[in-house]
Amino acid sequence: MNLNHRHQIRRAIVAAFSFASLLGISQASQAYGPPAQAMNDAKRVDDSTLPSRALAGTGIAGSFNANAMSAPQLTFTLPDGRTITAKRQRTAEDTTKGRKSWVGTFTEQPGSIAVITTFKGATTGFVSYGPETWELMPGKAGGHVLYRVDDKKIPAAEPVLMGPKSENDVISGTSSSTSLTTDATTGGYVHDLLVVYTPAAKATYGQATLESMIQNAVAAANQAYQNSNIGITLNLVGLQEIPYTETGAIQTSLYDLQGTADGKMDAVHQLRDTVGADVVSLVSQDGDACGIAWSMRSISTSFASSAFNVVNSGCLSNHSLAHEIGHNQGNMHDRASTTNTGAFPYSYGFRRCMSDGTGFRTVMSYSCTGASRVAWFSSPNAYYNGYATGIAYESDPTNSADNARSMNNTASTVAAFRTSGTSTTTPVAPSPTAPTAPSGATATATAYNSVNAKWTDNSGDEIGFKLERSGNGVDYTEIATLGAGTTSYVDNGVIASSNFYYRVRAYNSVGNSTYSNVASVTTPAVPPSPPAAPSSIAALNDANGSATVMWGDASTNESGFEVRREKWDTRKLAWTGLTTVGTVPANATSMIDLSGSGTYRYSVRATNAGGVSGLVGPAAVTVTGGTSKGKSGK
Ligand SMILES: [Zn+2]
Numbered sequence: 001m002n003l004n005h006r007h008q009i010r011r012a013i014v015a016a017f018s019f020a021s022l023l024g025i026s027q028a029s030q031a032y033g034p035p036a037q038a039m040n041d042a043k044r045v046d047d048s049t050l051p052s053r054a055l056a057g058t059g060i061a062g063s064f065n066a067n068a069m070s071a072p073q074l075t076f077t078l079p080d081g082r083t084i085t086a087k088r089q090r091t092a093e094d095t096t097k098g099r100k101s102w103v104g105t106f107t108e109q110p111g112s113i114a115v116i117t118t119f120k121g122a123t124t125g126f127v128s129y130g131p132e133t134w135e136l137m138p139g140k141a142g143g144h145v146l147y148r149v150d151d152k153k154i155p156a157a158e159p160v161l162m163g164p165k166s167e168n169d170v171i172s173g174t175s176s177s178t179s180l181t182t183d184a185t186t187g188g189y190v191h192d193l194l195v196v197y198t199p200a201a202k203a204t205y206g207q208a209t210l211e212s213m214i215q216n217a218v219a220a221a222n223q224a225y226q227n228s229n230i231g232i233t234l235n236l237v238g239l240q241e242i243p244y245t246e247t248g249a250i251q252t253s254l255y256d257l258q259g260t261a262d263g264k265m266d267a268v269h270q271l272r273d274t275v276g277a278d279v280v281s282l283v284s285q286d287g288d289a290c291g292i293a294w295s296m297r298s299i300s301t302s303f304a305s306s307a308f309n310v311v312n313s314g315c316l317s318n319h320s321l322a323h324e325i326g327h328n329q330g331n332m333h334d335r336a337s338t339t340n341t342g343a344f345p346y347s348y349g350f351r352r353c354m355s356d357g358t359g360f361r362t363v364m365s366y367s368c369t370g371a372s373r374v375a376w377f378s379s380p381n382a383y384y385n386g387y388a389t390g391i392a393y394e395s396d397p398t399n400s401a402d403n404a405r406s407m408n409n410t411a412s413t414v415a416a417f418r419t420s421g422t423s424t425t426t427p428v429a430p431s432p433t434a435p436t437a438p439s440g441a442t443a444t445a446t447a448y449n450s451v452n453a454k455w456t457d458n459s460g461d462e463i464g465f466k467l468e469r470s471g472n473g474v475d476y477t478e479i480a481t482l483g484a485g486t487t488s489y490v491d492n493g494v495i496a497s498s499n500f501y502y503r504v505r506a507y508n509s510v511g512n513s514t515y516s517n518v519a520s521v522t523t524p525a526v527p528p529s530p531p532a533a534p535s536s537i538a539a540l541n542d543a544n545g546s547a548t549v550m551w552g553d554a555s556t557n558e559s560g561f562e563v564r565r566e567k568w569d570t571r572k573l574a575w576t577g578l579t580t581v582g583t584v585p586a587n588a589t590s591m592i593d594l595s596g597s598g599t600y601r602y603s604v605r606a607t608n609a610g611g612v613s614g615l616v617g618p619a620a621v622t623v624t625g626g627t628s629k630g631k632s633g634k
Pocket residue numbers: 158159160323324327333
C-alpha cells in the first residue's frame with residue numbers, strides 16, 4: 001500500500017528532468033565566445049545590383065554588423081541556406097590610420113580564409129572557402145552585398161617576366177642595416193610595400209572601397225605567410241592613386257610602372273624611396289590577366305629595380321597580390337605550369353589535381369581541376385587534409401616544391417631592397433610558435449560506455465587538438481585529432497566500471513603545446529536489461545474515493561513498478577491527464593490510488609536502471625465515494 005502520492009509524483013518529475021539533462025543538447029564552444037552574424041537583415045538581391053564578376057543568383061544584401069569586427073567568430077549565411085562560421089585568427093589594427101582587419105579561418109575547410117577590413121569608413125572583405133570565393137562589398141544602394149565570384153569571369157592566364165640571371169650577381173652587400181628590416185618581435189623580416197592604383201580602378205569601386213580591398217589582400221598575404229611558417233610581414237607603407245591610363249595590356253602597365261624615365265608613373269620611384277618600400281604593386285583595370293610580375297632568380301639586392309608587379313583589381317580576393325609579390329620574392333609556379341626557375345631549385349608552387357575532395361593548390365600554383373587555391377605557400381612541412389603541401393628538396397630534388405623555404409631564404413635580401421622609410425604603419429607580426437596549452441580539462445561519464453571530455457581552448461593559432469586517454473594514468477594513447485576551436489569530445493571507446501584519464505594538447509605547424517591537466521572519471525556499471533512487462537492488471541473501486549490497482553509481477557530484475565492513470569473527461573469524451581500516480585518497490589503487486597470519484601483507467605510497467613518494460617493495461621474503473629479530485633483543484 002502506498003499513499004504518499006505527492007512524494008511519488010515529485011520523484012517522477014525529478015527523474016524526468018534528470019533524463020532531459022542526459023539528452024541535453026551539446027553546447028557550442030564558448031571558449032571564443034558566440035559567433036556574430038556578418039550581415040544583418042540579409043535578403044536575396046537581383047544580379048543587376050551586383051558587380052559583373054558575381055556568379056548569377058548568388059547575391060544577398062543586408063547591413064554589415066557593426067560588432068562583427070570585434071567578434072571572436074563570424075557567421076556568413078549564404079543564399080543557398082548554408083551558414084559557415086569563421087574563427088578569428090587575428091585582427092590587425094592601426095588606429096592612427098583608421099584601419100582594422102579581421103582575419104579568420106573555417107575549421108572544417110583547411111586553408112580557408114575570411115578577411116574583412118574597415119578603412120576610411122569603407123568595409124570590404126572576402127571569403128575563400130574550398131572552391132568558392134565570396135566577396136563582401138558596399139552595395140550600390142547602401143548597406144553591403146555578399147556574392148560568390150564567378151571563376152569564369154576572372155582572368156586565367158598570367159604572364160611572368162624573368163629577372164636577369166647573372167653569374168656575377170652579388171649576394172646582399174648593401175649598406176642597409178638589418179635592424180631596420182627585421183621584425184624584432186619574431187625575428188622575421190618586414191617587406192615594406194607600396195601600392196599605387198590607377199584612376200580607372202578608383203572609379204570602378206570608389207577610393208575608400210578600393211583601398212579597403214587592397215588592405216584585405218595585404219592581410220590575406222600575411223595570413224598565408226603565417227600559415228606556412230614564413231618569417232615575413234608584409235607592411236603596407238604607402239597606398240595612393242597614381243596618374244596613369246592603362247592600355248588593357250597588363251604587361252605594358254608593368255613596364256610603365258618599372259620604367260624610370262619613360263614619362264609614365266615615373267613619380268613612383270621617388271615615392272618608393274620616401275616611404276622606403278621594398279616592393280611596389282600597381283592595382284589596375286587591365287583585364288587580360290590577374291597579375292604580372294618580375295620573378296627574382298638571382299638573390300641580390302640588385303633585383304630591387306625589378307621588384308614591381310601589377311594586380312588586376314578584380315583578383316585581389318584571389319590571393320593574386322600575394323602571388324605577384326611572391327614572384328618578386330623569388331617564387332615560381334608549380335612545375336607542371338612553367339619551364340622557368342625561381343630563386344632556388346625548389347622555388348615552385350605545389351598542387352594536387354584531384355576531384356575527390358582532396359585537391360588543392362598553393363598560392364603560387366596555377367589552377368587545375370579539383371584544386372582550389374588555399375592560403376598557403378608550398379611547404380613539405382604544412383599539411384592539407386593530411387597531404388603535404390610541398391616536397392622537400394632533400395627527398396626529391398627534381399620534384400621539390402618549397403616556396404616557404406625559398407621565401408625564408410630570400411626574405412633578408414628583399415627586406416634590404418630599400419631602407420625603411422617614414423611610415424608608422426604597425427606591422428602584423430607572424431607568430432610561428434606552438435600554441436598555448438588548453439586547460440580546465442574535465443571528464444564526465446554520460447553512460448557506462450561513454451565519456452564526455454571537455455577543456456578550455458586558450459590558443460588562437462592552433463590547427464587543432466590531440467586528445468589522449470589512459471587506463472592507468474601512466475600510459476596514454478591518442479584517441480582523437482580535432483579541429484581548431486574544439487572544446488569537447490564524446491569518447492565512446494570506454495568500458496563499464498573502469499577508471500579513465502584524459503589529457504589534451506593543442507598543435508599547429510610548429511608543434512604541440514604542453515598538455516592540459518589530467519581529468520579522471522570512473523564509468524558506471526553496465527545497466528541491467530529492462531524488466532519484463534507485468535502479466536496482467538485489474539482496477540477495483542474501493543467505494544471510498546480510491547481505487548486498488550493490482551497486477552501480475554512477471555519480471556525478476558525490476559527495481560519497482562510505475563502506476564499511470566488517465567481520467568475520463570465527460571465533456572471531451574476522451575481519456576485525459578495521463579500521469580504517473582505512484583511508483584512502488586520491486587515485487588509489489590498492488591497500489592491504492594486516492595483518485596477521488598470518477599472514471600479512470602490504469603496502466604502499469606516495471607522499471608529498473610536499464611529502462612522500462614512495456615505497459616500492461618489499461619484497466620478501467622469507476623470510483624465512487626469521497627470527492628472528485630479533478631474538480632476540487634480548480
Ligand atoms: Zn604567377
